Amino acid sequence: MSAEHDETPADPTGYETIAVDDDGGVRTVTLSRPTAMNAANRAMLAELSSAFDAAAADDSVRCLLLTGAGRAFCSGRDLTEAEPGEDAYAIISETITPVLEQLWEFDKPTVAAVNGAAMGVGLGLALNCDVVIAADNARFSSPFANLGVALDSGGHYHLPRLVGMGRALEMIYTADVIRGPQAAEWGLVNRSVAGSRLLAVATALAQRIAAGPTLAFRRQKALLRQATGMTWAEVNEAEARLQAELVQTDDYREGLAAFAEKRRPRFSGR
Structure with a gap:
């Protein structure tokens, strides 16, 4: 299955911004707003919270796989919901951070299959997974230098631990895009594979983990x-x-x- 799939079948659970599928102990959660590059709006964050709770409580789920539909993993927060002077502290601490905390504290194995853009909260979602497989066309970035605000979604925790202080600050200062192969070289992700093989590789890994102890x-x-x-x-x-x-x-x-x-x-x- 290609990492560039543009449509996701309707989800039987009734979710509108994500899709959920079970296969062999692996629960795949797909961010599914492809026309918006899977930007995380309030509805998506609420549905992710519900999906993570359900997966944590379901004994048949032995590994969680997180990916995105279309040309992106998650391009960040949906800025159509942003306003000058908004209460950023409340938005982050009450809406975004609790979802990332659910993923970070999810006690079962987690795998991220990153296709296309993973920026802002999308970068946070990826890095809060245990193992990250990136397509060669994946794009990681801290774009906040272009907006005049700060990296969030746990980036100040993860980046220096994964890539070192110097590279973390370079990402913050430049907002440069780090593509899949470079992300693997830096240690930002576990490995990079061809985009056409991303879901097959990540799913095989998730199923191998799910079959383990x-x-x-x-x-x-x-x-x-x-x-x-x-x-x-x-x-x-x-x-x-x-x-x-x-x-x-x-x-x-x-x-x-x-x-x-x-x-x-x-x-x-x-």
């Missing part, structure tokens, strides 16, 4: 987040406690049985 993945995701503020000894202690928990699971028993029987394991995520 997702309980162990979830616990390791949480530990990695905590480990940035822990000492070497604290990390090793936490790993020992985690391993002691995981050897009691159905997945570990299945993994041992599959190893002994020389077959692929069939993990349940329990």
Whole structure:
């Protein structure tokens, strides 16, 4: 399936700005305002919040895949809703940040398949996913130098951690567009692939993750987040406690049985 698909089938859940599809433990959430470059308006943010809550609560969902319809992932906030002198603090803290926080704290594995533009809140949505696969035509940018305001959507947290302080400031100062291959070279994304292969590659990865021991993945995701503020000894202690928990699971028993029987394991995520 091409990353340049221009139409998304009507979503059976009733969403108007996103589409939701399940396949083999993978829930794909597609930003679906292609004529507006998937700019995030209030309706899209509300529907994303609902979709993330539903995916978190659904035990059949073992991996979340986030992508965009048409020629963009998400070009940023829908500026047709912006006004001079608006209450930017309230808009960001009450409307945008809570959705990004849901994605950042989503305890199941998440993958972003970035096609076309990922800017502003679109950049935030991508970087709040665990793994980011970018099309070679993906375009990442902090465009705020052209507007006279500041990078938001968690960019000040993610960019220096991913690309270093110098490159983060270069992106802020210049508003230059970073395309998929350069984003992969910088470490902004995991890797870049041809646009025509983007969804196939990202979906295959998401399905591989969903078929794995997702309980162990979830616990390791949480530990990695905590480990940035822990000492070497604290990390090793936490790993020992985690391993002691995981050897009691159905997945570990299945993994041992599959190893002994020389077959692929069939993990349940329990």
